[in-house]
Amino acid sequence: MKSILASFWLLALSVAAVAQSASPRKVAAYWQQQVNYSIDVTLDDKQHVLTGREELVYTNNSPDALPFIWFHLWPNAYRDNSTAFARQQLRNGSREFQFATPQQRGYIDQLDFRVDGQPARLEFDAENPDMAKLVLPQRLAPGASITITTPFRVKIPDSFSRFGHVEQSYQITQWYPKPAVYDRKGWHAMPYLDQGEFYSEFGTFDVRITLPANYTVGATGVLQNPEEQQRLNQLATASAAKKSKADFGSDLSFPLSAPDTKTLRYVQDRVHDFAWFADKRFNVLKSGVTLPSGRQVDTWVLFTNKDAEKWLKGIQDVDSAVVYYSRWVGEYPYSAATAVDGALSAGSGMEYPMVTVTQPSAIVHEVGHNWFYGILASNERDFPWMDEGTNSYIENRIAERSGGNGGLLGLPTKGAAARALTLDGLPNAALNAIPYQAVASRALDQPVSNFTSADYGKLNYGIIVYSKTASLLNYLAGYLGQEKFDAAMHAYFEQWQFRHPYPEDMQAVFEETTGQKLGWFFQDMLNGQHRYNAVLSKSKVEKGQRKVLVRNDSPAPFPFPVATLDAQGNVLETKWTPPFARTDEEDDAILWFRNENVAAIVADPAYVTPQLNRRDDRLKTTGSLRPLEPIRLRPLLSPERWDQAAINWLPVIGANTSDKFMLGAAFYNSLLNVKKFSYLAMPMYSFSRNELNGIGVLNLNILPERVTRRAVAGVLVQRFERYRKVEPSLTLSFPHSAFHMPQHTVKLANTAIEDQDQGTTSSIQSLEYGLQAGNALYKWQVKGEFNFLTPDLADDDVRAAAALLRVEANYQRYYSPKKSFSVRVFGGSFLNKNNDAPFYIGLSGSPDYRRQTMFLDRQQISPSLAAQQHQFDNRDGAFKAFLPVASRRWLTTVNLQADLPVTPLGVFIDFGMTKEENILAAGRDPQRAYYDAGLSLPLFSKLLSFYLPIAGSQYANGLPSGRKDFTDQIRFVLRLDQLSPFRLLDEQLGQ
Secondary structure: OOOOOOOOOOOOOOOOOOOOOOOHHHHOOOOOOEEEEEEEEEEEOOOOEEEEEEEEEEEOOOOOOEEEEEEEOHHHHHOOOOOHHHHHHHHOOOOOOOOOOHHHOOEEEOOOOEEOOEEOEEEEOOOOOOEEEEEEEEEEOOOOEEEEEEEEEEEOOEOOOOOEEEOOEEEEOOOOOEEOEEEOOEEEOOOOOOOOOOOOOOEEEEEEEEEEOOOEEEEOOEEOOHHHHHHHHHHHHHHHOOOOHHHHOOOOOOOOOOOOEEEEEEEEEEEOOOOEEEEOOOEEEEEEEEOOOOOEEEEEEEEOOOOHHHHHHHHHHHHHHHHHHHHHOOOOOOOEEEEEOOOOOOOOEEEEOOEEEEOHHHHHHHHHOOOEOOOEOOOOOOOHHHOHHHHHHHHHHHHHHOOOOOHHHOOOOOHHHHHHOOOOOOOHHHHHOHHHHHHHOOOOOOOOOOOOHHHOOOOHHHHHHHHHHHHHHHHHHHHHOHHHHHHHHHHHHHHHOOEOOOHHHHHHHHHHHHOOOOHHHHHHHHHOOOOEOEEEEEEEEEOOEEEEEEEEOOOOOEOOEEEEEOOOOOEEEEEEOOOEOOOOHHHOEEEEEEOOOOOEEEEOOOOOOOEOOOOOOEEEOOOOOOOOOOEEEEEOOOOOOOOOEEEEEEEEEEEEOOOEEEEEEEEEOOOOOOOOEEEEEEEEEEOOOOEEEEEEEEEEEEOOOOOOOEEEEEEEEEEEOOEEEEEEEEEEEEOOOOOOOOEEEEEEEEEEEEEOOOOEEEEEEEEEEEEEEEOOOEEEEEEEEEEEEEOOOOOOOHHHOEEEEEEEEEEEEEEEOOEEEEEEEEEEEEOOOOOOOOOOEEOOOOOOOOOOOOOOOOOOOOOOOOEOOOEOOOOOOOOOOOOOOEEOOEEEEEEEEEEOOOOOOEEEEEEEEEOOOOOOOOOOOOOOEEEEEEEEEEEOOOOEEEEEEEEEOOOOOOOOOOHHHHHOOOEEEEOHHHHOHHHHHHHHHOO
């Protein structure tokens, strides 16, 4: 199944002829179980229910006597919100299943297991209702077989993942009781997951499906009904006569189901799963390919009128996949391959033996899973890279051979757009590395291996498992040579087809075939998350040859390619270092090249190595200095290149009541791949004041190997509204894992503010701590901030200094898929009781001493935009109404908000208390308790929120005395920081 910035899935594993395709040395040590199925099932398309009976013969080829067999009852994953599937949906940001109605959910029941005719007890797992242990009446001896039978009924859920229906379009997958795999590493019982696929035993299937006669079905196995075969051929002939979308039309309505039914029979051996897809609207196309052995394979696509023009090409993609996977991996062993158009809420496609449900763009990938998951049936749940990543590598090769460019992201590599983004001339290998570089440079990467599917972040499941693995296999092929790599892949296929390989098995085959030790790849590189970097340290001529020294600055060994170029940039020679590590200066690798016509030496010109930094990848042939290249300005973003230097830019505009309209540009070097030293320069010219304002940031990005995930030491310089701000800081993020536990942030900062209009300078030393966690249903956050505030650095009298502690806790919970309520509790206190200090805590928002908020009218010039009175920052007391109340002692508030059903409006209520009288509005009667209440209107994903107080302490009698009294109290929060592309990318990648 394919998807890079989203979610993905699979099935897998196997058993069958143990002696088949195995060397004598392996046969003695290897065994696997065999499961042969006979299933009858009937579809009720009015109630969306399957009723069936299953008989399976389970053969114990293990050396152990088995007292029980674990069964997967995966339809129960859709039963309620307590399942592992439901919990993972929330973790990955989806609330759809959480708020599903009972009619939308699914389950399996009416089970009555018998073993060789004797009743057998089913013990459900205490935490996972989709797993159960079948306790056998007698132990199953090694080499013995038993017959297990049970009826079953399945309520088909709506389409929340792989198994489900959209009206009368059915995706019937993981639908029958299925034994878990028992192999040399024990039982592999697992709950159903959306992110995380499967492991199943090989065997034979004889399945009979009864349903209304006008359904068209795509399924695993060989169809045994001659009349249905003839019907499919007739549908294929009719579809082949149509050449465009207009020929198919746009009707997607469901015809009435036929009153009569038909029973379709499918038979297949050497597979480990059975899936079927049924729709009354399917168009059909048929083709076929001839394999090198001369065997003919039929290819099919079944699709609705939606995207019909793409599916016309889809049949060619099925053909291409069967041909090239057979050529580069091993010959396809089955008689047919089918791609089906269907509803799917689990990525862009999902594969099953001989059939896949997919989008047209993912056909090659999904059909390719017949090899990596289907035939080479690895444990996808524990080692997803063995199917997804390896399959993506072959898919990429097919795309390149077919003229596809742009890599997995589909970026342009030719034309004006490519030149503007500095993508012109880049190979797919460089583009495919961009997602990995984006997460790794932010310390968000994870190892390829030794992580289960569920351990990856939502986007990392695609970025690491699919994309990074494919790139690393391309790197291995470059090192070994394509011919040796392909020979190793064929040997792997021949030895492990229809079996259950583990990573160590793949490594053993590759080492035996190539004659090389590859632990540096299969152990260090796949199991770790080292940041690799090799540097061309020296180049000189000795005895008429060019001698190049290569330094490994990485914590692990790896081989590295180096090439010589002529004056036109053409590659003359490419040579690889052996895998090497560096412990001292004597450990540089040495490569020798011919010296004729050499103008430059380049490290990894084809971009196959997993490096983050490529700016030191080129040497001149005279001396050891790096060549100076012209720096190019490029809009938005640009990838890391060894042959071009670029500065990215974006136009920016701004305005406030003091500076008026401002126009400028942001220049930066690290939107995608965060550099060790990153910068942002954003000059903005104020036409009213004829002054240059703006923001400047310089950061040192540190990525420790342990404990702290990321450390950023930087300095921020900011000038607006006649003030200057300079703030050096250090920010630490931990723990080292970014995805499976609460996240901590610690920030130290020293902020200096110079107000040019008032001629004052203040200094604020800050220590901030943040802790946050949650999922799609709820989020909670705790923040604490200690400030030591000094009003004027030139004044030696420190009595006016203040020590301020603020703490707040936030909790947000959704009560429907798009509506939530939140509770915020705030407390702030000055630790030194100094009434002379010009600092305070605000009830209706923070005074923003550190200039953290972009106010439109900080100087309170405008009658409708004035900071604090009209625009506020939702910090400190965070009252939505404006009360000129502040404290130099302590202040505490409780802030409640809730979205209203149906309408976009929300409601809020705030309660607050403070120790002393009002210090901002002289003459107002002092009081200690305050409240407000009203309506809120969030706009543009809460980028802008308006608050309309309708009651509270701000009104003389608790209510507005007139329209003006009400409209004068309308306030807003403007979160311009949410528009930062740096912040948006960091947040998205951190999911």
